[in-house]
Structure formats: structure tokens, C-alpha cells
Amino acid sequence: MSQKQLFELNNVNKSFTKGKEEITIFNGLNMSIKEGEFLAIMGPSGSGKTTLLNLLGGVDRPTAGDILFRGSPINNLSEGQLSKWRAEHIGFIFQFYNLMPMLNAARNVELPLLLKKLSRSQRRNSVDTALKLVGLEARAGHQPSELSGGQQQRVAIARAIVSDPTFLLCDEPTGDLDRATAVEILEILQLLNREFGKTIVMVTHDPAAAEYASRCLHLDKGEFIEKDLAA
Amino acid sequence: MGSLISQIQAVVAMNLRSLPQRIWMSLATLFAVAIVVAVLLAFLSMANGFQQTVKNTGSESLAVILRAGSQAELNSVITRDQVNLLSEAPGIVRGDKGPKVSAELYVTVDGIKRSSQTEVNLPLRGISESGISLREGFTIIEGRMFEPGKNEIVVGSSVLREFSGFELGNSLRFGKTTWTVVGVFEAGASVFASELWTDVRTLQSQFNRGSSAQVIRVALQQPGDIGAITEYIDKEPRLNMDVKTEAEYYQEQAKAMSDMIFFLGWPLAIAMALGALAGALNTMYNSVAQRAVEIATLRAIGFRGVSAFLGTLVESLVLAFIGGLLGTLAAFLLFDGISASTLGGSFTQIVFSFELSSDAFVQGITLAMIIGLVGGFFPALKASRVPVMVAFSVDP
């Protein structure tokens, strides 16, 4: 496995202003994420896990400090450049799946491909491949409302990987699922990491879920306490 | 830029397909727009119908001569001597029976409007045989023509339809005199169909007008050319009169009325449009709020803000357009061709039909699209600015 740095966070500050109050989430946060690793981020509610994920995904900007992606900063890209960067490099997986309710599974999976110059048949091939990978090729024509939570999350994973992104950002991907279904999802993520070399950053508060990762960081009051899970 | 177009297509399609989730609000907006357009079209078709009716009345080959400054037939007085003098004027058609000149009397009598049961003024025109021969579209469609010397009237077909008591054979009291309806006539779409006609001499004697008339109509040798008559009147000190072609006369009579309908209709439509606009804004802001997570998710995936903007705008425009079509359809079914009567320029009733023109249709749809554009623009701006972070918000 390559040991090159995918992300480097240098002295990242992040604070929100809520009315007159200023809430500081991170104060001089440093971390790095290597290409090809499966990183779990754990921590109590309100510790800043989602905020960190937003920073890594170029969805939110740090108040101060640098976020380097493969050595170049992303925090000074324009909105348009960030959109492009996200489309090229990231697959997002959300706790509540965030599927478009009026599109069937295949159409949902196809969405990221609409940002690329691809023919209809190329798009269909990629969608088929992604749905097969998550074991849902038989449900391509189903609406999200006709699918179980676990199936919806698998569609969401197919959508996240269909355009072959560099890394996956998952915010509590099993937070809304029962244990058995959660295991299915985690096994798919592990497969994507091991067989397809996708770097994965997964936020979870579930220690059992974190065990599927190769490294686990504990976030508490904006600071990391590192534990290595890979035996 | 192929990818931008496919993004926008996808987002627009998603917006439209998510419409059923906001069905009631969307329907409310749609109907509000429809009502605004229907009201506007009602006024426009009224103005148009009125104008058409009056336009069809005036002939270019007739001149209407009134006492100077009297503006309408009702206010004018012309003596027997003046009529005789005018008959000598050049530019008038002369047939076997002498010059084609019609001295007419024009008085108002009471009528009851069927629809509202209100009392209105109806014009009673005294006319001679030569006067009738000047009217090209004139035909008796029921009964017979009045006979000179008897208190007999023929009524215009619109009068029969819109006002009660004018059925064939009925007796009517006008002041101290009693009259019998002996016939019904048609006169094209013209205002004459809103009149009652009788023999001019009978009317003069029954209404104590001696031998005076109120208006003279003459047949012009050159249609539209009143130059020779005007010159003759200017040089003749005993004649102090205004000459217009009949077409011009009715155009002037109609203009004030159709202007009023028009200038009443547009402000009312605009006031209502503001109400519909408030509704559209509310619906579309609601749509954006409802779709915030979806919009943010698409933005996270890499969709551009402009696609969210256009998706919202198109949704609003589509709603407004359907509303506009619905309003047009309603106006067409409810108003087109129905007849109405209103005060003409000379304080009598003119019966006319609502007539939808393609022009009014375009104006209605334009108004609808403006409501859709403004009602969609600000919510669309908001949609394009939904923070991507919203995709990660905890509430499902």
C-alpha cells in the first residue's frame, strides 16, 4: 500500500459564530491521512466529527490553517473549483443516504456521471458495474421508497463510487441501520478499501463499526487521541 | 459545457418530478395565476369586443353630420332648413329619388336589463326609408317593417336578447305614448342592433320635435372623403356643423369606453397579480426549503449552484405557464362570445360580445410568465446558495 499523504491538516482552526457567541471547534488541529487507508473517526456527539468531514470534503472552510490535498492547499479554491474538485475526487456517503426520492436507484447512481462527458451507454455501463458491486443490480428500477434502509445505503455507496473517486467520506454510514445491515455496509466499505484501493474516512460513534477501519482516531474537544486498530 | 447542460436538465427534471410532493401549494399558485390571467383576459376581451362592435358599425361611405360641438347624436339639433341646405352639398350621392340624405331623430327611452333587472336608457331612432337604405347590413329577421304614421317600432336583435319586454307584438309605453313591436332587425355586429327604430315623422310628432332632426347621414361619392361637404359647410353661414365619416364618429364614441375598460382592467389585473406573486414566492421558497438537503447533496456531489437556480426557476415558470393556460382556457369558456351591454358614448346601452384576441392571449401568458419569473427568481437565488453543509445536517 502506498504511503503517500492524501491529506495534511496544518494548524487548522475552525470556529462558528452563533449570534454573539463564538464557538471554537478546532484550535490548531494537525493530522494526516495516507493514500489507501481506511480511517475511522470516533468521538462523542458535538466533538466536531462532522465539521472535520466537511473540511476534508471542501464543503466548509477552515477559519485559519491549511488543508493540503496531495500537497496543494484546497482551502483557497473558489466555490466553482471546489465543486469540480469534489466531483473528481470524492464520494460522499451520508447517515440518511440522501437519495433523490423521485429518481430510481439507477438514476440516483447516475447523478455524478452527469458531471462528466460520457455517452449514455458509458453511463449505463458504469451504473451497472456500481450497482453490481453493492449487490443491487436487480433493484436498478426501484424508487428509494421501495427499498430498505440498508438497500438505500448500498445505492448511496454505488452513487459514491460510480465515478471512481479518489476517496470516500462517510458520515455515520451505519448510524441509521440495524447491526446485521450495518455489517453488510461495512463489509462493502472494507472491500472498496482493500480491493479497489479507495481511501476511506468514516465518522462513527459505534466502536464495532470502527473495527472495520485500519486506523481509528478519537476526537475529543477538538483534539485527537490516536489508537492503532490494525493489529 | 455539455456536462453543465446535462446537470441542468437533470435538476430541472428532478424539480418537476418532485412537484407532487408540494401538490397543494403548487396548485394554489397555479390557480392564483389562472384567476389573474382570466380576469385580465375578461377585461381585454371586453375592450376588444366593444371595439369590434363599434368598429363594425361605422361605414366609410357615410358621413355623420351633427350640430357643431355636440359630439354625440343625442346632444345635437338640426332644423328642417338646415337639412334642405345640406342636401345641396357636393360630394353626396344622388340617385333617382334625389340626394341620399337621411335626417334622423335620436331619443332615449327606458328599458329593463334582463341580467340585472335594472333600468337603463335605450336609444329610439327615428328614421326614414332613405335612412334605412343607407344601412347595408340591415335585414328584418322576424315580423315586418314599421309603417309610417303608426306607433310601430322594430327592435334590434341585441335589444331583444338583453332587455325584457321587447318581444314581437308587445306594447310599450314611452312617456305618454304607446308603441307596438312589429319586427326584429339585425345589423351585423353593429351598435344599431342595440337600438329601437321607428318612422322619423311619427317620432317627431309623438315627441313634439316639430320638423327638427338630430343627425344627418349622407352617402359619400368618394368613401372616406368629406372634404367637399366640409368646404360647403364652412362657406355657408347658415350651417354650423361638424362632419365626420360614420366610422370615425363611432371610433371616437368607442374610444373613451374601451380606454376605460382597458385602464380599469390592467390595474386590477396587476393588483391581483401582486397577490399571485406573493403566493408564488411563498410556494417556491417552500419548495427550496423542502429540497434543501437534496440541493445540498447534489452540490456535494459536484453539481453547480446554477443548476439549482435554474431548476427552481423553471419549476416556477412551468407552474405559472400552466396557470396562464388554465386562466386562458377559463376565460375562453366563460367569457368568449358572451354578450354584455354597457353605456356607449352617448349614455345609451351598447350590446357587444366579449372577444378574445390572440393579442390578449399573448398578454395573459406574458403576465403569467412575469409572475413565474419574479416569483421564481428570488427562491432560485436562495436555492443556488444553499450551503453544501446542509447535506450533512442531522435531521433526515
Ligand SMILES: Nc1ncnc2c1ncn2[C@@H]1O[C@H](COP(=O)(O)OP(=O)(O)O)[C@@H](O)[C@H]1O
Ligand atoms: N454551521 C454551524 N454553526 C454553528 N455551530 C455549528 C455549526 N456546525 C456545527 N456546529 C457546532 O459545532 C459543534 C460540533 O458539531 P459537529 O461537527 O456536527 O459534531 P459531531 O458531528 O461530532 O456531533 C457542535 O457544538 C455544533 O453545535
Ligand SMILES: [Mg+2]
Ligand atoms: Mg455529526
